[in-house]
Amino acid sequence: MYQLLNDLSIIEVSSFVASPTAGLYCAQMGAEVIRVDYKAGGLDYDRYMLTREGRSLSWENLNRAKKSVALDLRSGEGRELCVELAARTGQCITNLPEKSFLSHSAMKAAQPERAPDMTSVRIMGWHDGRQAMDFTVNAASGYPLMTGPEDWDMATAPPVNQVLPAWDFITGAYCAFALLAALRHRDATGEGSEVRVPLGDVAIGTVANSGMMAEMLYRGSDRERLGNAIWGAFGRDFRSKDGVRFMVAALTPKQWDGLVEAFDLAGPIGELETELEVDFSAGDRPRFENRHRLFELFQTAALSRDWAELEARMASHGCTFERYRTAHEAANDPVLVADNPLFGPSPANPSGFEYPAARSFANLPGRAPDDPAPAPFLGQHSEEVLAEKLGLSSGAIGKLVDAGTVALSDKDTIYHR
Structure with a gap:
């Protein structure tokens, strides 16, 4: 981590890969990223693969260096607290639908004095509102039908999906960039922004930016399969x-x-x-x-x-x-991991499993990066954040906890699955 954004607080209400990635990259540059989840965990809280104790290694790594607030987002009071947190903080990353309780207009309305400078980045599926995920937009991109052995027949051979959810990670990186661009605009003008980033547009736009779309239109046909050869070189x-x-x-x-x-x-x-x-x-x-x-x-x-x-x-x-290495070989390779300054010592992971953790991909010569920070336990910072951001007293927070609207840390909970 580098402390370049330590004056920035961001509310993140998200799940799966793209949206948590955007928050992760901001956190690795020093931003205070507060992830708000349903009190029993979001849709990705138990995403495979799980440890014996039921902790998701995917969730643990996509949420490093963040704070966690757990609310009953199915209740009106829990949703109001979430909207109020986003509105008071002034900037939010989410992949909830625009017509959900966390719409940009709802955030502006919750804090009228901050309404003009409210800034949000929302990840969507397709630009027209259709749902999408990495593997479905990849199917639309054309790439899976260009991969595979060179002698496969273009008309009858099956598609080959990529294993890495690349569009999710690209979208997450783009959203982190878009948020900082919107905040720079706000610093210059005082004007907030609602930024919508469709995952599908990131995919098809990248196809266009690479020149492949122009190539298809120019040649009037599909590109042949190349096996493992590099196209054009x-x-x-x-x-x-x-x-x-x-x-x-x-x-x-x-x-x-x-x-x-x-x-x-x-x-x-x-x-x-x-x-x-x-x-x-x-x-x-x-x-x-x-x-x-x-x-x-x-x-x-x-x-x-x-x-x-x-x-x-x-x-x-x-x-x-x-x-070529297997993934297991890569994880144990000294050049790639053990001797690579990208990785730092294992923090106190919620899973209890110790392993190298990645720092920021960016390297700032002359500045020593902090060691990687752990992911939070679900709800670990509920009390702290509600007190600091909303000014709630310990008594008020205690009543919310007793009512089931707010959940505290699940550190002592073991999910044997």
Whole structure:
């Protein structure tokens, strides 16, 4: 964590991935992010995978460094408290529907004196109000029908979904950016903003920004499947003599020259250039258009050496490459995790399970980042936040707790599932 936003408080009312990610990134930069949930936990509170005690590892990692308030959001009084918290704080991140109790207009009405500068970021499904989630917008994007083996028939082969909910994470990052942009505008003008970010628009907009939409319209057809090859450049997975699979990429002249030297292919590639009347050093196009002949040369060369030798040669020639790892191998890799300053010591996680925790992805030279903070227990900060933000007395909060409107920390609750 870096204390760049320590003067900023944000109410987050969310679930699943995109909205909690937006709050997480703000918290990692020092913002006070107060997540408000239903008193028994939001929709993602027991999201798989769970520890033996019933704690969600997904929830624990998406909510690091936040505070937690637990309210009965099914009751009128609980909802009023949530709206009042957002209105008093002045900025809110949510993925609740606009027509829910936490509408932008409801937040403005709850605190008339703050109404002009109320700022909210709301994650939606599609721009027209239809529901969506990462895997459904991905189906609409076209990408799943471009992945898979190269020899699969475009008309009959099945789609291949990506495992990572990438659109959720991109949307979360964009929402954090959009919130800070709206707050900068408010600082300059005094004017608040309602910002709506449809997950579907993030997906289809990214397709457009990448140039792929223009490509489809220009070519008048779909792009062919490429297997593990890189579109428009030289790159693919190869296998060493001892069976190690690895990925290489050459998008620059230096990267290409390094690979040719590392694989000792200057002679064979020169002969292929003469045969095809091309110059592979001229750029991506000749290498991509003749990729199958080049892949054959590189794979033959890779099968003549064990991985240790290939790795050393590619490293010495400044190549861009990486060995394929399983997710379990990656989690235990010293270069990726143990020796990486991104990760800090395990905080006191609600699950009780100790493991490396990620700091902010941004690195500020000359500034030492704080160690990663734990996620809260559900309701851990209910009393503190209601007292500080709404000015409620301990007696008033006690009555709300007794009535079941407010819940306190579930630290001592064990959910054996």
